Amino acid sequence: MKTLLAISFILCGFESQAWAGDPVTQEMFTINNTWMLVATFLVFIMHLGFATLESGLTQSKNTVNILCKNTTIIAIGLLTYALMGFNLMYPGDFALGKFLGFAGFGIATDEAGITSAYNVGYTYWTDFMFQAMFAATAATIVSGAVAERIKLNSFLISSAFYVAVVYPIVGSWKWGGGWLDAAGFYDFAGSTIVHSVGGWGALAGVILLGPRMGKYIKGKAHPILGHNMPLATIGVFLLWLGWFGFNGGSVLSADAGMVSFVFTTTTLSAAAGIIGAMSTAWIVLKKPDLSMILNGCLAGLVGITAGADTVSVGASVIIGFIAGILVVFSVIAFDKVKLDDPVGAISVHLTCGIWGTLAVGIFSTNPQHTFFIQLLGVAAVGVTCFTMAFLSFWVLRKTIGIRVSEEEEREGLDLGEHGNMAYPDFRPSTGGHV
Amino acid sequence: MKTLLAISFILCGFESQAWAGDPVTQEMFTINNTWMLVATFLVFIMHLGFATLESGLTQSKNTVNILCKNTTIIAIGLLTYALMGFNLMYPGDFALGKFLGFAGFGIATDEAGITSAYNVGYTYWTDFMFQAMFAATAATIVSGAVAERIKLNSFLISSAFYVAVVYPIVGSWKWGGGWLDAAGFYDFAGSTIVHSVGGWGALAGVILLGPRMGKYIKGKAHPILGHNMPLATIGVFLLWLGWFGFNGGSVLSADAGMVSFVFTTTTLSAAAGIIGAMSTAWIVLKKPDLSMILNGCLAGLVGITAGADTVSVGASVIIGFIAGILVVFSVIAFDKVKLDDPVGAISVHLTCGIWGTLAVGIFSTNPQHTFFIQLLGVAAVGVTCFTMAFLSFWVLRKTIGIRVSEEEEREGLDLGEHGNMAYPDFRPSTGGHV
Amino acid sequence: MKTLLAISFILCGFESQAWAGDPVTQEMFTINNTWMLVATFLVFIMHLGFATLESGLTQSKNTVNILCKNTTIIAIGLLTYALMGFNLMYPGDFALGKFLGFAGFGIATDEAGITSAYNVGYTYWTDFMFQAMFAATAATIVSGAVAERIKLNSFLISSAFYVAVVYPIVGSWKWGGGWLDAAGFYDFAGSTIVHSVGGWGALAGVILLGPRMGKYIKGKAHPILGHNMPLATIGVFLLWLGWFGFNGGSVLSADAGMVSFVFTTTTLSAAAGIIGAMSTAWIVLKKPDLSMILNGCLAGLVGITAGADTVSVGASVIIGFIAGILVVFSVIAFDKVKLDDPVGAISVHLTCGIWGTLAVGIFSTNPQHTFFIQLLGVAAVGVTCFTMAFLSFWVLRKTIGIRVSEEEEREGLDLGEHGNMAYPDFRPSTGGHV
Amino acid sequence: MKKIEAIIKPFKLDDVKEALNEIGIQGMTITEVKGYGRQKGHKEIYRGAEYVVDFIPKIKIEIVVDSDFVNQAVDKIQEAANTGKIGDGKIFVSSIEEAIRVRTGETGIDAI
Amino acid sequence: MKKIEAIIKPFKLDDVKEALNEIGIQGMTITEVKGYGRQKGHKEIYRGAEYVVDFIPKIKIEIVVDSDFVNQAVDKIQEAANTGKIGDGKIFVSSIEEAIRVRTGETGIDAI
Amino acid sequence: MKKIEAIIKPFKLDDVKEALNEIGIQGMTITEVKGYGRQKGHKEIYRGAEYVVDFIPKIKIEIVVDSDFVNQAVDKIQEAANTGKIGDGKIFVSSIEEAIRVRTGETGIDAI
């Protein structure tokens, strides 16, 4: 028998073939890892999607500022995640019950980290990269909601705190194997753990900042039109593209059946979100407003993120369609209560993030997913994130201030914060009238 | 022997290894499927390419309308394809000779659908996703040609019909194993089955709609300049990018030799198309018009699509170069006969789609591909698609109308259909003068 | 034994399984090749990145010209590389010592070229495609620096020469196994072999062309603002995206550990470049200039390119951070000596290309990489490229001229060279004032 | 000399230009302006909130002509720009005291 | 008839429009202009080189009114456009000799 | 008071501004306009069809000055904007009856 073993190794065990101790062949490990790297660059491109969507839906005098925020945030996100976020989110051992753990500063691995002994689906480095791209997402979501009035330095500080501390701790509760995971909470790719986290931060920021000048006059909302709709559309398509990696990569391997199924539910939910939002806008607002359709697409994507692998194809269409309807009413509702969110980030990421998480409790094919536990997760994450974000913005407001001066807001943050103009060749008057 | 078999399974047959009945190893299946999913997201991004190309080559007052059409079309395409298109195009059994078959509404699969028993190259879900992305393409092609004057609701209805019924039926003739396939017609990735199908629909629409106001005055063509050339260029590069998946994915597996060969022919044909169109424009029109160069790139891509796997590298350059020349003359010719196609969609997709299909009959390394059969395929598809599209637009014209009012056309469809403006901060006068 | 062998083949050797002579299994070969094709399309999309970055950072009256240059250059690059570049760069045998070799015109392969016998990582066609995408990059780098004043035909001629002759010859010294390689010079993915090569060409062009009208008045630099900052930002994100393929593909296989490690160093260096440039601009120039931040990101990417696989994660952050600082001072310094580079191409690709190459001598974990040999490589490539580029521009200046007329420069090259306008609907006055 | 300022609908520009060419007027300066008047704008909705597009794009044409020419020019413009629908615009006439051609320094009628 | 030209800060446009509506003036033409005056622009730095943003965006409002109306209109504008800060703008009054409504051919006061 | 309107080539704006600064004129309003005149536009081809770029970008400068100042200002502008090539533009002078500074309500010469 032993001889035979040796012989067989010679025969089958080419250079790259796995050895007996391995959980998967070297080939399978490599293809899994390659898919995870593809997913990583797809999630990366979502940051360009956010940058273009947010700048497209705001005024041209604040465009440079938004682009700068989105470019810087991903840098800050990646670096702080390397420094501490990764080890806060995946601490291995928890210190405080299953609420908090920390595996130390910096990233490093031994040889084993690049074999399937680390994980059958990816190397240590791939793991870090994929997770780091997610981390930056949560902070970027905030950026759209607080646009056109927040001071750059305050935004950067609060974001760094959020991405380095709040996001990883909350994330560890579920994906790091913490108490929410133990409780049976399910969130496949982060309707709650990523999108709602971003949404709660956005909500706190919007409350403390107040609305943009001229947004609400005598109790009525006055629209401030997005300056560049092709840019916004590019943003949404890139986000959709990135979502193939966001959800598809959350399978954590290249498993053919699972990844392709997740592609299907994700795509159909986005499509249904578009139709849901378009129909709603056409019926309720009389015309199919493009910005609502774009929000509808993202609503469908956020909605399906919690359950992409665990609901049926039919359910994915329903989830997306409802998300598309929800997002339109949510945008209108936030305007009613004078919470000024220029790009609809809270409606997309918070409202539909909650919806998607609860939808798992309704539509999941896995009977262990219950509505109640899902609700618990939503609430726990909500209370924590909102409180932390509120506190950080509040401290900043008391200290260095979070809002630019009236004159700078009127003139535009591009000149005020950066000395730049986004379109100097066709500089518009800065009055905001149509 | 049996014992040996068992032993060998233990030795070689790691968890993910294939078992004896499998046509390929689990590893090969997974890598094939992963490549097909990559190809799927590449084809997906072509829809952003179409959206930006078309809005770039039209006027800023109609930009939101075009973006909205292109965003909605992909949603409609995906959902109707799930509902019925997929099962019309790949019916398994044909009912009417090999002309028509239908496998029922909706998509679903059993466990086998996610193993290599379904197909060595992909799962059932991957199959659906890849094909669904193709389907939406055909309808999107129409959108550019009918831009700046078609009513949104009529466009959506006719597109839904085209993508849900016409495209899949015609597609079934070749890719579903129908009569054209049996006759020996060859169309690797769809010069005819996708691009010409779109082109014929566009032609029918353009004929029934008539030209945009001010396009032909006293028998002479007056150019209506595209409003945003960077947007158009982004569109073409994204389409080229997508074509790596469109053609590369049509190999239907990750076969190293085949996919890389298809990459090579596709790329060189696109490059030759650029040079062909640039030279022609420079010589015939005196200056190298960027919009022609962009069309030339797409012409090369459409041209090589039918034979990317079956012509030599040298032939791919010739096919692309000729396509690049052809597209310039085709654009001019359509203007001569007063068929107003704002973005050159008919010239790119129909003229070069026909050229590419016939080129297989000329250049194919496979002697079974004959010019005559190729011509037959072109004609059969052409007659069917043009008739169906013409009828559907005609019925719509008789009923709800297909063209917006003169005033709306002048003011722009963005305000008229959507209540939006694409660039409110620099809103141009809506006179159309330069 | 022989019998056993046969049996084992039956057992393990499914259709796609490798045979005994193969260095890797068919599965491993296929996944390697698939990753290389993914890397290829990622490098492809860098050309859109260059096109949008360069047009964004220049004036709207020259936008069509830049887009046209960048679209055409990739076509020329691909076609000349197929015609001769590939065989100059990878000649197999060298004729002149190890300085020059040529394997003949055209590309072709036998059956072996599509098996792992050619290379364990990729087929012949993949090899060609990946390398061809690199080639076009070098020429594109020049385009940004000479923008807004160079004649289109002169640019196309000089670029064709550079990409068909200069780049491949210099490339052969290292990657083709020439004398620099033999000397121990290290350049993982081309800080020197690609980026500096482009940078030296840019420098020669800028010197011979002179600055744009109005750039330096009475010895002082007057900024000419980039016309579209979202476009520039899109460009940088797409370049970053492409770099995952540029560096990740330079592993030349899908090796899980290596590719994921390269992803990590590349990404963190880019992030550190952003922070480095932002801090420097904020401190030295008082405000965080977005265009500097964008340059900083690219600086980090160019900087890590030479050593992405051979420096530690910590070192990658340092390299990127220093590159980000360097690029800001470099931009200012070139303005001091009145070398007018509208987009900062020389600072990004040459300054940081040199820095990155030397940084290998400082930070490499491989003791065989020495500062001195790295310096030798930088110098040898520099002298050769600068001389060749200078000569070619000089000959063109003496013959057909390289600079457009004063009036054309004032009116814009879009109308002058192309008869096009990038944004006819909001055509700005062409005075260049703010 | 008189200055004629005509505010017209943008798509009428070419017609007006041709009409003026017919009577030998070949110099003019145009500006993109926005008009507010009897032609009410329309209400639109963006993201659920109403806004009024009440400033409507117009073209302002300015021509300086010899006083004798004024009536003829005004008639031509009025005819060419007319659509009979509200919002067709206005023509205003005022006095110009001096005109100078930058290139030559010529003044008065010679300058225009 | 008189023409009133007011150069104001862009964000004051709506206030001025409403103020004029109150006294029954419902026709006006606006232009996006740039102003240079006591309100100095600011220095900015782009890619390390200084530049001055010295032309500041303003809105020019033109209204032609019956001469009797001028003072009232000017007062209303001055009041509504005033912020008390430098750069608030100017109002200029000049004479208009004739006005024609393109749609109807009406002239004089009837035309405005 | 007089109003000077100068239509010039855009790239001459800085020169004109400086020339006016030299004689102490520091207020002006500029507008992007398009001109049609002897300087013929050029024919271009887009997608195979000819079009004429006949409205050429110009800058209009408006300054209101004390009547005594007019000649000096006009001369300065004419000098600074001159290139000797066709299309250099025109300068028109007209009367202004009243000027008001919005910020202070000052009128007449004090307001400018």
Ligand SMILES: Nc1ncnc2c1ncn2[C@@H]1O[C@H](COP(=O)(O)OP(=O)(O)O)[C@@H](O)[C@H]1O
């Ligand atoms: N009193 C006025 N002063 C200046 N411009 C005016 C005045 N009244 C109207 N206009 C201009 O004329 C345009 C057309 O006027 P409007 O009242 O809408 O229609 P009509 O000319 O048919 O009476 C307006 O959009 C505005 O630009």
Ligand SMILES: Nc1ncnc2c1ncn2[C@@H]1O[C@H](COP(=O)(O)OP(=O)(O)O)[C@@H](O)[C@H]1O
């Ligand atoms: N002499 C003038 N002629 C024409 N426009 C002027 C003149 N002086 C000022 N303006 C316009 O008025 C605007 C405001 O003038 P400015 O001197 O900045 O402030 P203020 O009105 O408070 O004195 C300027 O931006 C310019 O558009």
Ligand SMILES: Nc1ncnc2c1ncn2[C@@H]1O[C@H](COP(=O)(O)OP(=O)(O)O)[C@@H](O)[C@H]1O
């Ligand atoms: N009669 C006119 N009324 C108003 N503007 C005019 C008139 N004639 C010329 N212009 C303006 O002056 C510009 C230059 O005039 P043009 O005839 O081209 O050259 P030149 O000033 O050298 O004679 C034109 O583009 C136009 O803007």
